[in-house]
Each structure stands twice: as C-alpha cells, then as structure tokens.
Amino acid sequence: MDTVLETGATTRGQAGLKPERAKVTVKDLKGRVDPDWCPGCGDFGVLAALKQAIAELGFQPHEVMTISGIGCSSNLPGYLNTYGMHTLHGRALAVATGAQLANHDLKIVVTGGDGDGYGIGGNHFLHTMRRNVDLTYVVMNNQIYGLTTGQLSPTSAKGMNTKSTPFGSVENPVNPIPLAIAAGATYVARGFTGQQKHLVELIKGGVQHRGFALIDTFSPCVTYNHDNTHEFFKQRTRKLEEMGHDPTDFHGAMEKGRLWGDVIPIGLFWRREDLPALDQLEPVLGEGTRHSSAGRC
Numbered sequence: 117m118d119t120v121l122e123t124g125a126t127t128r129g130q131a132g133l134k135p136e137r138a139k140v141t142v143k144d145l146k147g148r149v150d151p152d153w154c155p156g157c158g159d160f161g162v163l164a165a166l167k168q169a170i171a172e173l174g175f176q177p178h179e180v181m182t183i184s185g186i187g188c189s190s191n192l193p194g195y196l197n198t199y200g201m202h203t204l205h206g207r208a209l210a211v212a213t214g215a216q217l218a219n220h221d222l223k224i225v226v227t228g229g230d231g232d233g234y235g236i237g238g239n240h241f242l243h244t245m246r247r248n249v250d251l252t253y254v255v256m257n258n259q260i261y262g263l264t265t266g267q268l269s270p271t272s273a274k275g276m277n278t279k280s281t282p283f284g285s286v287e288n289p290v291n292p293i294p295l296a297i298a299a300g301a302t303y304v305a306r307g308f309t310g311q312q313k314h315l316v317e318l319i320k321g322g323v324q325h326r327g328f329a330l331i332d333t334f335s336p337c338v339t340y341n342h343d344n345t346h347e348f349f350k351q352r353t354r355k356l357e358e359m360g361h362d363p364t365d366f367h368g369a370m371e372k373g374r375l376w377g378d379v380i381p382i383g384l385f386w387r388r389e390d391l392p393a394l395d396q397l398e399p400v401l402g403e404g405t406r407h408s409s410a411g412r413c
C-alpha cells in the first residue's frame with residue numbers, strides 16, 4: 117500500500133502503483149512564523165481564506181508560490197507554508213510575472229495592500245492586467261497605509277482624516293473594480309473578510325481562472341482606519357449573486373463596481389474566458405522552464 121508521508125510525498129509499496137497525492141490540510145499550510153498583525157486586523161481573515169482555498173483546491177505546498185511587496189499585508193508569504201517571496205514596494209506583480217512566465221507549473225498568488233498595489237505599484241497593476249498574466253492578485257484593501265502608521269492611501273475616502281490629511285482628504289480615491297475591468301483584467305472580484313466562505317470561493321475562482329484575477333478584499337485596519345471598520349462593511353456589503361448580477365455583462369459590471377454608499381457590492385463583477393493569457397500568446401513564453409532546460413543553458 118502507498119504510505120502518505122507528513123511532507124505530502126508518498127512512497128510506493130508495490131511496483132506499478134501510482135503514488136497518491138497526500139491531502140493537504142489548512143494546518144499543513146501554516147508557516148513557521150506567526151503573524152505579527154494587530155489583534156483584529158482583517159488580514160488574518162485573508163490568510164485564513166487563502167489557506168482554506170489552497171487546501172480545498174488540493175494543491176501541495178510546493179505547487180504554490182505567494183509573492184508580495186511591502187506593507188503589513190505583504191508579510192503574508194512568511195505566514196504560509198508554500199514557496200514565497202517578499203519583494204520590493206509595489207513590485208510584486210513584476211516579480212510574479214517573471215516567475216509565472218518562467219515556471220508554469222507553479223500556481224502564483226500575489227498578496228499585498230492598497231498602498232502597495234494601487235499606489236506605489238499602480239504602473240505594474242495596469243500593465244499586468246492589460247497583458248492578462250496568469251496570476252491571482254489578492255489585495256488587502258484597508259484604505260490606509262498601516263505599516264507607516266496611518267497615512268492617506270490611494271483608496272482612502274474623500275474627506276478622510278488621516279495623519280497626512282488632518283483637515284480631510286481632498287482627493288478622489290482609486291476604485292480598483294472599474295479600473296481593473298477597463299484595463300483588461302479577465303476576473304474581477306471583491307471580497308470582505310467578514311464573509312469568509314464567500315471570500316474562499318472568490319479566491320478559488322481566481323486561482324482556477326486562466327488569466328489575471330483580481331480579488332480586492334475589504335480587510336479593515338483596526339488600528340488606523342476608524343471609518344471603514346468591520347461594522348461599516350458588515351452593514352453595507354451585499355453579494356452580487358443576490359442582486360441578480362451577470363459577471364459576463366460588461367456594462368453591468370462597471371455600473372455595480374461604481375456603487376459605493378448604503379450598498380457596496382461584493383462578489384464576482386466580471387469574468388471573460390475568451391482572451392488568452394500572456395504565456396499562451398508566444399511559443400517561447402509557453403514553454404516556460406522547459407525551454408531553458410532543453411539546451412539553452
């Protein structure tokens with residue numbers, strides 16, 4: 117009989133038997149380091165949902181790589197037992213693009229915050245989407261710069277008082293949902309850490325999608341954002357599934373993505389499956405590591 121090892125490998129006890137894949141549990145995906153996030157931080161919910169999604173999809177730890185930039189949420193790869201890279205501020209998508217094009221056998225999930233992704237890394241955000249790189253990007257959107265102790269971020273609401281805007285922000289915030297749809301992302305969703313099962317399904321959908329998947333996630337910063345709290349979103353978020361939304365309806369997705377008030381939709385806004393991912397457009401990119409190992413170096 118095959119013996120399942122703790123590491124996820126299998127032994128073969130009988131010639132001709134195909135080794136079975138060990139079932140990976142959420143516990144197996146726990147990293148060696150415990151999160152140092154503030155108690156109550158929404159990022160705990162994203163970490164839990166991501167582990168659950170990986171376990172439910174049946175990936176082994178070595179088949180997944182998480183890549184992040186800089187910020188509280190960007191510490192996430194260190195808390196997960198998969199391959200991981202903690203890169204430069206705003207540059208996670210650029211690094212992830214290279215990793216995905218080099219090794220198609222890895223399932224790559226990019227994690228980070230709104231400041232890192234929509235501000236410092238705004239340029240990479242746009243170009244990774246128009247290229248439809250086969251990545252899943254989970255943004256922990258808390259509408260504030262948390263690691264640097266509470267300055268205005270690209271998604272902070274107009275009028276918000278922060279350390280850097282003591283008289284209220286005069287800027288219009290970035291709305292990542294219509295922005296991503298217009299820029300060419302082929303899976304655009306929004307989750308909330310207060311809706312764990314729903315978030316797990318959105319992440320699973322993004323990971324299974326062939327192309328660029330954005331899951332913008334309300335992940336409240338309990339220390340520095342006292343406006344957009346867990347309670348704030350609990351009272352306002354409404355699932356798109358319950359609103360009769362069709363994620364293949366472009367105009368409906370743009371319209372729902374712009375809603376922000378008493379009702380804030382969460383769920384899958386937009387999905388299209390007729391566009392090839394970047395690595396499917398060019399034979400050399402399609403070969404991944406098989407190209408270099410076939411005699412180039």
Ligand code: SF4
Binds near residue numbers: 152153158340
């Ligand atoms: Fe989370 Fe905010 Fe604390 Fe950072 S500062 S760990 S975002 S609660």
